[in-house]
Amino acid sequence: MNDNQKDNNLQFTQVKAYSVYHGPNDPCPPIGQKYYSTPPHLYLGFQPPNLEQFPYKEALQKGTLWKVFYDFYDNPYKARG
Template sequence: MFTNTKFYHPYISPFDPCKPMKTKKYSTPPHLYIGFQPPNLEQFSPMEALRAGTLWKAFYDPYYNSYELAKGGIKGGIKG
């Protein structure tokens, strides 16, 4: 199983004038983990596909603003 969100720990200089960020994260798109598109992938309905930007659920990658997530403003998912 994979996750689209990756984390890493950058080098923290003792001379850095700013408060260091000890852990940083980034997102990778789902198509990196699928070599060739397999047959019979699960699909969204036409209206859900328009909202998601893709027909196939395996390729759906929502963007979540980290500031909105911290405030609890984004619930996630596709609303019909």
């Protein structure tokens, strides 16, 4: 596996969902799906050398220098429109 293939393997899903179990005798209405976010460093292991970096001003706004560690939070419960 060459370095380009390794970089392509860094793809992951940040937002995951699961269905909450609703029992037949549960008096509450079903919740449906719950969502949670996983941080990017879980999928990376050790930090490889020569990672692509944000420009310094943008890195201060995003909270990280390296693009692979950037984790944008989007509220899945927020109404789209």
